[in-house]
Amino acid sequence: xxxxxxxxxxxxxxxxxxxxxxxxxxxxxxxxxxxxxxxxxxxxxxxxxxxxxxxxxxxxxxxxxxxxxxxxxxxxxxxxxxxxxxxxxxxxxxxxxxxxxxxxxxxxxxxxxxxxxxxxxxxxxxxxxxxxxxxxxxxxxxxxxxxxxxxxxxxxxxxxxxxxxxxxxxxxxxxxxxxxxxxxxxxxxxxxxxxxxxxxxxxxxxxxxxxxxxxxxxxxxxxxxxxxxxxxxxxxxxxxxxxxxxxxxxxxxxxxxxxxxxxxxxxxxxxxxxxxxxxxxxxxxxxxxxxxxxxxxxxxxxxxxxxxxxxxxxxxxxxxxxxxxxxxxxxxxxxxxxxxxxxxxxxxxxxxxxxxxxxxxxxxxxxxxxxxxxxxxxxxxxxxxxxxxxxx
Ligand SMILES: *Cc1c(COP(=O)(O)O)cnc(C)c1O
Numbered sequence: 001x002x003x004x005x006x007x008x009x010x011x012x013x014x015x016x017x018x019x020x021x022x023x024x025x026x027x028x029x030x031x032x033x034x035x036x037x038x039x040x041x042x043x044x045x046x047x048x049x050x051x052x053x054x055x056x057x058x059x060x061x062x063x064x065x066x067x068x069x070x071x072x073x074x075x076x077x078x079x080x081x082x083x084x085x086x087x088x089x090x091x092x093x094x095x096x097x098x099x100x101x102x103x104x105x106x107x108x109x110x111x112x113x114x115x116x117x118x119x120x121x122x123x124x125x126x127x128x129x130x131x132x133x134x135x136x137x138x139x140x141x142x143x144x145x146x147x148x149x150x151x152x153x154x155x156x157x158x159x160x161x162x163x164x165x166x167x168x169x170x171x172x173x174x175x176x177x178x179x180x181x182x183x184x185x186x187x188x189x190x191x192x193x194x195x196x197x198x199x200x201x202x203x204x205x206x207x208x209x210x211x212x213x214x215x216x217x218x219x220x221x222x223x224x225x226x227x228x229x230x231x232x233x234x235x236x237x238x239x240x241x242x243x244x245x246x247x248x249x250x251x252x253x254x255x256x257x258x259x260x261x262x263x264x265x266x267x268x269x270x271x272x273x274x275x276x277x278x279x280x281x282x283x284x285x286x287x288x289x290x291x292x293x294x295x296x297x298x299x300x301x302x303x304x305x306x307x308x309x310x311x312x313x314x315x316x317x318x319x320x321x322x323x324x325x326x327x328x329x330x331x332x333x334x335x336x337x338x339x340x341x342x343x344x345x346x347x348x349x350x351x352x353x354x355x356x357x358x359x360x361x362x363x364x365x366x367x368x369x370x371x372x373x374x375x376x377x378x379x380x381x382x383x384x385x386x387x388x389x390x391x392x
Pocket of ligand 1: 085109184206207218
Protein backbone atom coordinates (compact mmCIF):
# COMPACT_ATOMS: atom_id res chain seq x y z
CA UNK A 1 0.00 0.00 0.00
CA UNK A 2 1.06 3.55 -0.60
CA UNK A 3 1.51 6.13 2.14
CA UNK A 4 -0.41 8.66 0.03
CA UNK A 5 -3.81 9.25 1.71
CA UNK A 6 -5.41 9.61 -1.72
CA UNK A 7 -4.57 5.97 -2.43
CA UNK A 8 -6.44 4.59 0.57
CA UNK A 9 -9.63 4.64 -1.49
CA UNK A 10 -8.75 2.13 -4.24
CA UNK A 11 -9.44 -1.28 -2.90
CA UNK A 12 -7.11 -4.15 -3.78
CA UNK A 13 -5.88 -6.39 -0.93
CA UNK A 14 -7.95 -5.17 2.02
CA UNK A 15 -8.27 -8.57 3.71
CA UNK A 16 -6.64 -8.69 7.16
CA UNK A 17 -3.43 -10.74 7.36
CA UNK A 18 -4.75 -13.58 9.51
CA UNK A 19 -5.74 -17.22 9.25
CA UNK A 20 -7.97 -17.04 12.33
CA UNK A 21 -11.47 -18.39 11.82
CA UNK A 22 -14.23 -16.21 13.24
CA UNK A 23 -16.80 -18.17 15.26
CA UNK A 24 -19.55 -15.94 13.87
CA UNK A 25 -20.21 -16.03 10.11
CA UNK A 26 -18.62 -13.01 8.42
CA UNK A 27 -20.95 -10.33 7.05
CA UNK A 28 -20.27 -9.81 3.33
CA UNK A 29 -21.93 -6.54 2.37
CA UNK A 30 -20.19 -6.51 -1.01
CA UNK A 31 -22.45 -5.87 -3.99
CA UNK A 32 -19.76 -7.21 -6.34
CA UNK A 33 -16.89 -9.71 -6.18
CA UNK A 34 -13.55 -9.63 -7.93
CA UNK A 35 -12.87 -12.07 -10.78
CA UNK A 36 -9.28 -13.16 -11.30
CA UNK A 37 -9.51 -13.65 -15.06
CA UNK A 38 -12.13 -13.95 -17.80
CA UNK A 39 -12.12 -17.77 -17.63
CA UNK A 40 -13.03 -17.62 -13.94
CA UNK A 41 -15.70 -14.97 -14.59
CA UNK A 42 -17.22 -17.22 -17.24
CA UNK A 43 -17.14 -20.27 -14.96
CA UNK A 44 -18.74 -18.35 -12.07
CA UNK A 45 -21.41 -16.64 -14.13
CA UNK A 46 -22.41 -19.84 -15.91
CA UNK A 47 -22.67 -21.63 -12.56
CA UNK A 48 -20.01 -24.21 -13.51
CA UNK A 49 -18.01 -23.12 -10.46
CA UNK A 50 -19.51 -22.15 -7.09
CA UNK A 51 -18.82 -18.57 -6.05
CA UNK A 52 -20.06 -15.03 -6.35
CA UNK A 53 -19.84 -12.22 -8.88
CA UNK A 54 -22.78 -9.90 -8.31
CA UNK A 55 -24.89 -9.92 -5.14
CA UNK A 56 -28.25 -9.81 -6.93
CA UNK A 57 -27.36 -13.22 -8.40
CA UNK A 58 -26.33 -14.55 -5.00
CA UNK A 59 -24.25 -13.77 -1.93
CA UNK A 60 -22.72 -15.81 0.93
CA UNK A 61 -25.18 -14.62 3.59
CA UNK A 62 -28.19 -15.83 1.60
CA UNK A 63 -26.52 -19.16 0.86
CA UNK A 64 -25.54 -19.81 4.49
CA UNK A 65 -29.07 -19.00 5.66
CA UNK A 66 -30.74 -20.96 2.85
CA UNK A 67 -28.64 -24.02 3.64
CA UNK A 68 -29.74 -23.95 7.31
CA UNK A 69 -33.37 -23.61 6.27
CA UNK A 70 -32.98 -26.36 3.66
CA UNK A 71 -31.78 -28.69 6.43
CA UNK A 72 -34.64 -27.66 8.73
CA UNK A 73 -37.17 -28.58 6.01
CA UNK A 74 -35.27 -31.64 4.72
CA UNK A 75 -35.62 -30.03 1.27
CA UNK A 76 -33.62 -30.69 -1.91
CA UNK A 77 -33.27 -26.96 -2.52
CA UNK A 78 -33.80 -23.68 -0.68
CA UNK A 79 -33.48 -20.00 -1.56
CA UNK A 80 -33.80 -16.87 0.56
CA UNK A 81 -35.43 -13.79 -0.96
CA UNK A 82 -36.21 -10.22 0.02
CA UNK A 83 -39.54 -10.94 1.80
CA UNK A 84 -42.18 -13.60 2.30
CA UNK A 85 -44.16 -12.00 -0.54
CA UNK A 86 -41.04 -12.12 -2.75
CA UNK A 87 -40.79 -15.85 -1.97
CA UNK A 88 -44.38 -16.38 -3.14
CA UNK A 89 -43.79 -14.20 -6.21
CA UNK A 90 -40.67 -16.23 -6.98
CA UNK A 91 -42.60 -19.51 -7.16
CA UNK A 92 -45.19 -17.83 -9.40
CA UNK A 93 -42.63 -16.23 -11.71
CA UNK A 94 -40.42 -19.32 -11.93
CA UNK A 95 -43.18 -21.86 -12.58
CA UNK A 96 -46.40 -20.37 -14.01
CA UNK A 97 -47.24 -19.31 -17.55
CA UNK A 98 -49.92 -17.19 -19.16
CA UNK A 99 -53.14 -19.21 -19.27
CA UNK A 100 -52.33 -21.22 -16.13
CA UNK A 101 -55.03 -21.71 -13.49
CA UNK A 102 -54.36 -21.58 -9.74
CA UNK A 103 -56.63 -22.66 -6.89
CA UNK A 104 -56.02 -20.97 -3.54
CA UNK A 105 -57.34 -21.26 -0.04
CA UNK A 106 -59.89 -18.57 0.86
CA UNK A 107 -58.08 -18.14 4.21
CA UNK A 108 -54.72 -16.93 2.86
CA UNK A 109 -52.74 -14.00 4.23
CA UNK A 110 -54.38 -10.92 2.67
CA UNK A 111 -51.51 -9.90 0.41
CA UNK A 112 -51.13 -13.48 -0.79
CA UNK A 113 -54.80 -13.69 -1.70
CA UNK A 114 -54.33 -10.41 -3.53
CA UNK A 115 -51.30 -11.73 -5.39
CA UNK A 116 -53.17 -14.75 -6.69
CA UNK A 117 -56.65 -13.30 -7.27
CA UNK A 118 -55.85 -9.73 -8.38
CA UNK A 119 -52.26 -9.62 -9.71
CA UNK A 120 -52.11 -12.97 -11.54
CA UNK A 121 -55.18 -12.20 -13.69
CA UNK A 122 -53.36 -9.05 -14.88
CA UNK A 123 -50.67 -11.40 -16.23
CA UNK A 124 -53.13 -13.64 -18.03
CA UNK A 125 -53.61 -16.31 -15.36
CA UNK A 126 -56.79 -17.25 -13.53
CA UNK A 127 -57.45 -18.12 -9.90
CA UNK A 128 -60.23 -19.90 -8.04
CA UNK A 129 -60.78 -19.82 -4.29
CA UNK A 130 -61.76 -22.78 -2.06
CA UNK A 131 -62.22 -23.72 1.59
CA UNK A 132 -59.06 -25.84 2.13
CA UNK A 133 -60.69 -27.72 5.03
CA UNK A 134 -63.40 -29.04 2.68
CA UNK A 135 -61.42 -31.74 0.87
CA UNK A 136 -64.32 -32.70 -1.40
CA UNK A 137 -64.67 -29.06 -2.45
CA UNK A 138 -60.94 -28.88 -3.23
CA UNK A 139 -61.17 -32.07 -5.29
CA UNK A 140 -64.15 -30.65 -7.22
CA UNK A 141 -62.35 -27.35 -7.89
CA UNK A 142 -59.27 -29.13 -9.24
CA UNK A 143 -61.42 -31.43 -11.39
CA UNK A 144 -63.41 -28.52 -12.86
CA UNK A 145 -60.46 -26.99 -14.68
CA UNK A 146 -56.83 -28.01 -15.41
CA UNK A 147 -54.90 -26.48 -12.48
CA UNK A 148 -51.17 -25.80 -12.17
CA UNK A 149 -50.93 -24.87 -8.52
CA UNK A 150 -52.88 -25.35 -5.28
CA UNK A 151 -51.96 -22.79 -2.59
CA UNK A 152 -52.71 -23.25 1.13
CA UNK A 153 -51.37 -22.16 4.53
CA UNK A 154 -50.57 -24.84 7.13
CA UNK A 155 -52.32 -22.75 9.80
CA UNK A 156 -54.62 -19.93 8.74
CA UNK A 157 -54.90 -16.46 10.19
CA UNK A 158 -56.69 -15.44 12.37
CA UNK A 159 -58.87 -18.46 13.20
CA UNK A 160 -55.94 -20.87 13.10
CA UNK A 161 -57.65 -23.52 10.98
CA UNK A 162 -55.22 -26.36 10.20
CA UNK A 163 -55.21 -28.03 6.77
CA UNK A 164 -54.62 -31.73 6.08
CA UNK A 165 -51.37 -31.53 4.11
CA UNK A 166 -51.10 -35.22 3.21
CA UNK A 167 -54.68 -35.29 1.88
CA UNK A 168 -54.23 -32.05 -0.08
CA UNK A 169 -50.94 -33.29 -1.58
CA UNK A 170 -52.69 -36.46 -2.74
CA UNK A 171 -55.59 -34.52 -4.26
CA UNK A 172 -53.19 -32.11 -6.01
CA UNK A 173 -51.04 -34.91 -7.38
CA UNK A 174 -54.05 -36.82 -8.72
CA UNK A 175 -55.14 -33.65 -10.55
CA UNK A 176 -51.67 -32.91 -11.95
CA UNK A 177 -51.27 -29.75 -9.82
CA UNK A 178 -48.32 -28.76 -7.60
CA UNK A 179 -49.00 -28.01 -3.93
CA UNK A 180 -47.55 -24.78 -2.49
CA UNK A 181 -47.73 -24.48 1.31
CA UNK A 182 -47.14 -21.22 3.18
CA UNK A 183 -45.82 -22.65 6.45
CA UNK A 184 -45.13 -19.31 8.21
CA UNK A 185 -47.54 -19.78 11.12
CA UNK A 186 -46.41 -23.34 11.88
CA UNK A 187 -42.69 -23.15 11.11
CA UNK A 188 -40.27 -26.05 10.80
CA UNK A 189 -40.30 -26.56 14.58
CA UNK A 190 -43.64 -28.35 14.26
CA UNK A 191 -44.24 -28.93 10.55
CA UNK A 192 -42.22 -29.81 7.42
CA UNK A 193 -44.77 -29.82 4.58
CA UNK A 194 -42.42 -31.42 2.03
CA UNK A 195 -42.58 -34.60 4.11
CA UNK A 196 -46.36 -34.69 3.59
CA UNK A 197 -45.96 -34.45 -0.19
CA UNK A 198 -45.98 -30.67 -0.79
CA UNK A 199 -43.95 -29.52 -3.80
CA UNK A 200 -43.12 -26.03 -2.54
CA UNK A 201 -42.82 -24.53 0.94
CA UNK A 202 -42.72 -20.79 1.48
CA UNK A 203 -42.14 -19.02 4.79
CA UNK A 204 -41.86 -15.41 5.83
CA UNK A 205 -38.54 -15.41 7.70
CA UNK A 206 -39.59 -11.95 8.92
CA UNK A 207 -41.67 -13.67 11.59
CA UNK A 208 -40.65 -16.32 14.15
CA UNK A 209 -37.70 -17.74 12.20
CA UNK A 210 -35.76 -14.46 12.57
CA UNK A 211 -37.78 -13.69 15.65
CA UNK A 212 -36.63 -10.17 16.52
CA UNK A 213 -38.79 -8.00 14.22
CA UNK A 214 -35.73 -6.40 12.66
CA UNK A 215 -35.51 -8.03 9.22
CA UNK A 216 -37.79 -8.65 6.24
CA UNK A 217 -36.96 -11.91 4.41
CA UNK A 218 -38.61 -14.91 2.79
CA UNK A 219 -37.78 -18.55 2.14
CA UNK A 220 -38.62 -20.93 -0.72
CA UNK A 221 -37.93 -24.67 -0.40
CA UNK A 222 -38.57 -27.13 -3.20
CA UNK A 223 -37.57 -30.22 -5.09
CA UNK A 224 -34.65 -30.70 -7.52
CA UNK A 225 -37.02 -31.50 -10.38
CA UNK A 226 -38.84 -28.13 -10.09
CA UNK A 227 -35.89 -25.89 -9.34
CA UNK A 228 -34.24 -25.14 -12.71
CA UNK A 229 -35.81 -21.69 -13.27
CA UNK A 230 -35.65 -20.47 -9.66
CA UNK A 231 -32.16 -18.87 -9.56
CA UNK A 232 -32.65 -16.99 -12.85
CA UNK A 233 -36.15 -15.82 -11.89
CA UNK A 234 -34.85 -14.56 -8.53
CA UNK A 235 -32.13 -12.45 -10.14
CA UNK A 236 -34.10 -11.31 -13.18
CA UNK A 237 -37.14 -10.12 -11.21
CA UNK A 238 -34.84 -8.66 -8.53
CA UNK A 239 -36.17 -10.63 -5.56
CA UNK A 240 -32.77 -11.05 -3.89
CA UNK A 241 -32.29 -10.63 -0.13
CA UNK A 242 -30.09 -8.11 1.65
CA UNK A 243 -26.85 -9.46 3.17
CA UNK A 244 -27.40 -7.55 6.43
CA UNK A 245 -30.88 -9.04 6.85
CA UNK A 246 -29.53 -12.53 6.18
CA UNK A 247 -26.83 -12.06 8.80
CA UNK A 248 -29.39 -10.95 11.41
CA UNK A 249 -31.71 -13.81 10.48
CA UNK A 250 -28.86 -16.32 10.95
CA UNK A 251 -28.36 -14.94 14.44
CA UNK A 252 -32.07 -15.22 15.17
CA UNK A 253 -32.28 -18.74 13.78
CA UNK A 254 -29.79 -19.96 16.39
CA UNK A 255 -32.44 -19.58 19.10
CA UNK A 256 -35.44 -20.49 16.94
CA UNK A 257 -36.08 -23.91 18.51
CA UNK A 258 -35.90 -22.53 22.07
CA UNK A 259 -38.12 -19.58 21.23
CA UNK A 260 -40.64 -21.78 19.45
CA UNK A 261 -40.90 -24.08 22.46
CA UNK A 262 -41.40 -21.25 24.95
CA UNK A 263 -43.85 -19.25 22.81
CA UNK A 264 -45.94 -22.37 22.11
CA UNK A 265 -46.07 -23.20 25.83
CA UNK A 266 -47.21 -19.62 26.47
CA UNK A 267 -49.86 -19.94 23.76
CA UNK A 268 -51.31 -23.07 25.38
CA UNK A 269 -51.35 -21.31 28.79
CA UNK A 270 -52.96 -18.14 27.39
CA UNK A 271 -55.58 -20.08 25.39
CA UNK A 272 -56.55 -22.18 28.40
CA UNK A 273 -56.90 -19.10 30.62
CA UNK A 274 -58.94 -17.13 28.05
CA UNK A 275 -61.25 -20.10 27.39
CA UNK A 276 -62.36 -19.98 31.03
CA UNK A 277 -63.28 -16.28 31.06
CA UNK A 278 -66.76 -14.78 30.82
CA UNK A 279 -65.49 -11.68 28.98
CA UNK A 280 -64.47 -13.97 26.10
CA UNK A 281 -67.03 -15.56 23.76
CA UNK A 282 -64.66 -17.65 21.67
CA UNK A 283 -61.03 -18.84 21.72
CA UNK A 284 -59.31 -20.36 18.68
CA UNK A 285 -56.18 -22.40 19.36
CA UNK A 286 -55.45 -25.76 17.72
CA UNK A 287 -54.05 -26.97 21.05
CA UNK A 288 -57.48 -26.72 22.72
CA UNK A 289 -59.50 -29.93 22.47
CA UNK A 290 -62.61 -28.05 21.25
CA UNK A 291 -60.82 -26.57 18.20
CA UNK A 292 -62.26 -27.92 14.93
CA UNK A 293 -58.85 -29.21 13.82
CA UNK A 294 -57.39 -30.33 17.16
CA UNK A 295 -57.14 -34.04 16.25
CA UNK A 296 -55.62 -33.28 12.84
CA UNK A 297 -53.12 -30.85 14.39
CA UNK A 298 -52.13 -33.36 17.08
CA UNK A 299 -51.47 -35.97 14.36
CA UNK A 300 -49.77 -33.68 11.85
CA UNK A 301 -47.64 -31.44 14.05
CA UNK A 302 -44.50 -32.40 15.85
CA UNK A 303 -45.05 -31.55 19.51
CA UNK A 304 -46.84 -28.19 19.40
CA UNK A 305 -49.74 -26.19 18.06
CA UNK A 306 -48.16 -22.87 17.13
CA UNK A 307 -47.73 -19.62 19.01
CA UNK A 308 -50.83 -17.69 17.91
CA UNK A 309 -54.09 -17.52 19.87
CA UNK A 310 -57.19 -15.69 18.63
CA UNK A 311 -60.05 -14.74 20.93
CA UNK A 312 -63.21 -12.69 20.65
CA UNK A 313 -64.42 -10.38 23.41
CA UNK A 314 -68.14 -10.52 24.17
CA UNK A 315 -68.26 -6.72 24.25
CA UNK A 316 -67.31 -6.22 20.59
CA UNK A 317 -65.19 -3.37 19.23
CA UNK A 318 -65.59 -1.15 22.32
CA UNK A 319 -64.29 -3.96 24.53
CA UNK A 320 -61.38 -4.57 22.14
CA UNK A 321 -60.48 -0.87 22.23
CA UNK A 322 -60.44 -0.96 26.05
CA UNK A 323 -58.47 -4.23 26.17
CA UNK A 324 -55.82 -2.94 23.76
CA UNK A 325 -55.38 0.33 25.70
CA UNK A 326 -55.19 -1.44 29.07
CA UNK A 327 -52.91 -4.39 28.13
CA UNK A 328 -49.86 -2.13 28.12
CA UNK A 329 -47.34 -4.99 28.21
CA UNK A 330 -48.72 -6.39 24.93
CA UNK A 331 -47.95 -3.98 22.09
CA UNK A 332 -50.52 -3.71 19.27
CA UNK A 333 -48.27 -4.63 16.33
CA UNK A 334 -49.89 -6.11 13.22
CA UNK A 335 -47.22 -8.75 12.71
CA UNK A 336 -46.25 -11.91 14.59
CA UNK A 337 -43.35 -14.01 15.81
CA UNK A 338 -41.54 -11.42 17.91
CA UNK A 339 -39.63 -12.08 21.16
CA UNK A 340 -42.36 -10.37 23.11
CA UNK A 341 -46.06 -11.11 23.08
CA UNK A 342 -47.84 -8.79 20.65
CA UNK A 343 -51.44 -8.47 19.57
CA UNK A 344 -53.26 -7.57 16.40
CA UNK A 345 -56.84 -6.54 15.68
CA UNK A 346 -57.87 -8.25 12.41
CA UNK A 347 -60.91 -6.02 11.73
CA UNK A 348 -58.76 -2.86 11.58
CA UNK A 349 -55.56 -4.39 10.12
CA UNK A 350 -55.13 -7.73 8.29
CA UNK A 351 -58.79 -8.12 7.32
CA UNK A 352 -59.80 -4.48 6.84
CA UNK A 353 -60.16 -5.00 3.09
CA UNK A 354 -63.02 -7.48 3.51
CA UNK A 355 -66.71 -6.59 3.65
CA UNK A 356 -68.25 -6.87 7.14
CA UNK A 357 -70.38 -9.90 6.24
CA UNK A 358 -67.34 -11.61 4.71
CA UNK A 359 -65.44 -11.02 7.99
CA UNK A 360 -68.38 -12.36 9.95
CA UNK A 361 -68.40 -15.49 7.79
CA UNK A 362 -64.72 -16.02 8.69
CA UNK A 363 -65.56 -15.54 12.38
CA UNK A 364 -64.00 -12.10 12.81
CA UNK A 365 -65.81 -9.18 14.44
CA UNK A 366 -64.75 -5.96 16.17
CA UNK A 367 -64.06 -7.85 19.39
CA UNK A 368 -61.62 -10.29 17.81
CA UNK A 369 -57.99 -10.04 18.95
CA UNK A 370 -55.10 -12.16 17.73
CA UNK A 371 -52.20 -12.77 20.11
CA UNK A 372 -48.71 -13.74 18.99
CA UNK A 373 -47.12 -15.21 22.09
CA UNK A 374 -43.53 -14.33 22.93
CA UNK A 375 -40.90 -15.86 25.17
CA UNK A 376 -41.73 -14.11 28.45
CA UNK A 377 -42.50 -16.19 31.53
CA UNK A 378 -46.04 -17.59 31.53
CA UNK A 379 -46.70 -15.49 34.67
CA UNK A 380 -45.86 -12.30 32.77
CA UNK A 381 -48.18 -13.27 29.92
CA UNK A 382 -51.08 -14.05 32.26
CA UNK A 383 -50.57 -10.79 34.18
CA UNK A 384 -50.56 -8.79 30.94
CA UNK A 385 -53.80 -10.46 29.77
CA UNK A 386 -55.44 -9.88 33.16
CA UNK A 387 -54.66 -6.17 32.84
CA UNK A 388 -56.49 -6.08 29.54
CA UNK A 389 -59.46 -8.13 30.71
CA UNK A 390 -59.88 -6.03 33.84
CA UNK A 391 -60.61 -3.00 31.63
CA UNK A 392 -63.12 -4.75 29.38
C1 LIG B 1 -46.15 -12.11 6.98
C2 LIG B 1 -46.66 -13.20 6.14
C3 LIG B 1 -46.39 -13.25 4.77
C4 LIG B 1 -45.59 -12.19 4.05
O1 LIG B 1 -44.28 -12.15 4.51
P1 LIG B 1 -43.41 -10.78 4.43
O2 LIG B 1 -42.08 -11.22 4.94
O3 LIG B 1 -44.10 -9.78 5.28
O4 LIG B 1 -43.40 -10.39 2.99
C5 LIG B 1 -46.90 -14.32 4.04
N1 LIG B 1 -47.64 -15.26 4.62
C6 LIG B 1 -47.92 -15.25 5.94
C7 LIG B 1 -48.74 -16.34 6.52
C8 LIG B 1 -47.46 -14.21 6.74
O5 LIG B 1 -47.75 -14.19 8.04
